[in-house]
Amino acid sequence: xxxxxxxxxxxxxxxxxxxxxxxxxxxxxxxxxxxxxxxxxxxxxxxxxxxxxxxxxxxxxxxxxxxxxxxxxxxxxxxxxxxxxxxxxxxxxxxxxxxxxxxxxxxxxxxxxxxxxxxxxxxxxxxxxxxxxxxxxxxxxxxxxxxxxxxxxxxxxxxxxxxxxxxxxxxxxxxxxxxxxxxxxxxxxxxxxxxxxxxxxxxxxxxxxxxxxxxxxxxxxxxxxxxxxxxxxxxxxxxxxxxxxxxxxxxxxxxxxxxxxxxxxxxxxxxxxxxxxxxxxxxxxxxxxxxxxxxxxxxxxxxxxxxxxxxxxxxxxxxxxxxxxxxxxxxxxxxxxxxxxxxxxxxxxxxxxxxxxxxxxxxxxxxxxxxxxxxxxxxxxxxxxxxxxxxxxxxxxxxxxxxxxxxxxxxxxxxxxxxxxxxxxxx
Numbered sequence: 001x002x003x004x005x006x007x008x009x010x011x012x013x014x015x016x017x018x019x020x021x022x023x024x025x026x027x028x029x030x031x032x033x034x035x036x037x038x039x040x041x042x043x044x045x046x047x048x049x050x051x052x053x054x055x056x057x058x059x060x061x062x063x064x065x066x067x068x069x070x071x072x073x074x075x076x077x078x079x080x081x082x083x084x085x086x087x088x089x090x091x092x093x094x095x096x097x098x099x100x101x102x103x104x105x106x107x108x109x110x111x112x113x114x115x116x117x118x119x120x121x122x123x124x125x126x127x128x129x130x131x132x133x134x135x136x137x138x139x140x141x142x143x144x145x146x147x148x149x150x151x152x153x154x155x156x157x158x159x160x161x162x163x164x165x166x167x168x169x170x171x172x173x174x175x176x177x178x179x180x181x182x183x184x185x186x187x188x189x190x191x192x193x194x195x196x197x198x199x200x201x202x203x204x205x206x207x208x209x210x211x212x213x214x215x216x217x218x219x220x221x222x223x224x225x226x227x228x229x230x231x232x233x234x235x236x237x238x239x240x241x242x243x244x245x246x247x248x249x250x251x252x253x254x255x256x257x258x259x260x261x262x263x264x265x266x267x268x269x270x271x272x273x274x275x276x277x278x279x280x281x282x283x284x285x286x287x288x289x290x291x292x293x294x295x296x297x298x299x300x301x302x303x304x305x306x307x308x309x310x311x312x313x314x315x316x317x318x319x320x321x322x323x324x325x326x327x328x329x330x331x332x333x334x335x336x337x338x339x340x341x342x343x344x345x346x347x348x349x350x351x352x353x354x355x356x357x358x359x360x361x362x363x364x365x366x367x368x369x370x371x372x373x374x375x376x377x378x379x380x381x382x383x384x385x386x387x388x389x390x391x392x393x394x395x396x397x398x399x400x401x402x403x404x405x406x407x408x409x410x411x412x413x414x415x416x417x418x419x420x421x422x423x424x425x426x427x
Contacts, residue, residue, distance in 0.1 A: 027097045032076060035423050037098060040069040044126050048119040062104050067112045071120065073098055075416035078393035082110040114400070121411030124292065125314050127418045131288045132315060134425055141284035141374065142319035143381035144307055144328060146300045147390070148275040150397040151263035151406070260401040266298035276398065278410050281307045282382040283319075288421050289385065290314060292414040294407045300327035305336055318342055323378040326350075334358035345375040389413055 027033055040046065049064045073095075074085045086106040088095045104112075113120070131137050257263050257274060266275040277298055281291035291310035295303060304324065312318055318340055324333075326347040335358050337344035345366065348359050355363070366373050389395050395413055398406045 023093065023097045023101055026093045031094060031097075032420075032423050033073060033094045033098050035426065036069050036073045036076070036419070039127075039130075039419065040065055040072065043130060044068075044123060046119075048122065049116050052116070062102065062108060062112070064112075064116075066099055066102065067104065067109070068116075068120065068123075069098055070095075070104070070109070071113060071412070072123070072416060072419060075393075075412050076420055078395070080395060080399060082106040082113070085109050114405070117400075117405055117408035121408040121415075124289075124411045124415045124418070127415050127422065128288070128290060128314055131286075131418050131422055134422060136286040136288050136421060136425055137283050137290060137315065138285040139283060139290070139311070139315065139317065139319040141321040141323065141377055141381070142281050142290060142311065143284065143378045144279070144281050144304060144322060144324040145378070145382040145386070146277050146279045146303060146327070147386045148266045148268040148273065148298070149278050149390075149395070149410075151257075151260050151274045151276055152398050152401050153257050153259035153263050153274045262296055262403045262406075263401075264296045264298055276403065276406050276410075277303070279303045279307060280382065280385060280414065281311055281319075282385050284377055284381045286421055286425070287381060287385055288418055289414045290319075292410060294403060294410045296403055300325075301330050301333070304328045304333040308336070308340065308342070321345065321374060323375050323381075325378065329359065329362070331356040331358045334362055343374075345369075345373060345378070347375065385417065389417060 024034075046065055046068060049068065053061065053064060070085065070089070074080065074088070077088075079085055079088060083106040086104060086109055089099055089103045128137070260274070263274050263276055265272050266277060268275065275298075277295045277300070279291075279293050279295065279300075280289050282288070283290050291307045291314060293303075293306065293310065297303075308318065308322070319342060321343045322337060323345040324347070326349050329346045329348040334344060334346060337346070338358070344362065346362055347366065348355060348363050352359070366375055369375065393416075398409055400406055400409055
């Protein structure tokens, strides 16, 4: 190398150290990884997870506390794939500091997440209580909203009840014709070669259509069972609007997805997508999520009361003020706010020029406030939270299928969001 006038610091990647540091020394003191390690080791009650490991025999598994910290930290970092998490354990110093240089493979990570998803989702309330103790939750003003998150399924794999009935008849007739043709061929071959076949085999060219017919029949039966359950239960008193009385027969437009039957086609800013409706209530002081759940009902109208109930359950009291967009502006919701002595700022549907007394009162409240109305707080409280989750941390589609597993995923996301708020306040 030619001589240079400038002097540089020595660079020797193979230089050994006289006193080898622990991997913790390689991470900055204020890094989130230190908070995460202390949080799961000292603050969170993980007994529900630990109690599932009672078998003394067998190869020792990865420590459940470490695995919990690994998943929570990954969700804070916007890393959700088990393969990406496993890769980070091998390549990133912060992950090495968290795991103590252990390197769980992606199967171990994925199985741990699925096995303990319900318990991991239950950490939301524990972290929320820590945020409350840290003074981050005031419940002075809480904003409600929902966002549609893509399901792990394609909308092309959905079919309406009307189409199912038609497809079932068409496929049944086609398959029956193939069976009759197969029997005719069998008779001819028996006469020609002898009766050496069982006679009940499905020809290869029938199998796929037969499987599709069976799948359609199962989905059709599920829709019919759901309709019968709704008819037996009667109308829901908490549901708003004038809905027809359940008849026990599915509506013609009722849909079922063959990949994730519990997801639904919903309207979003990107058009109609196969999705779930993720709900959140966000405290106005520090944008801490104080209530959350997932539903496969695309309407926000019926979600206000469950959110209010969860706020009381999680924190022991209600918010003083609540704001929400027009999707929540049904009369029953406005009445519930009044009954709970919560001052509401809820937009009403402008298409409904005449509304109930509750709707008219709300319109008057919002119009009197003008541009200074407390309703303006909604956009700056809850919508940025969804922006952080979807864009800053890149979660736009659920990894798992089924509403129970998807609910666990959403709880983990909301827990990670609150951990970051806690870290920012402490740091």
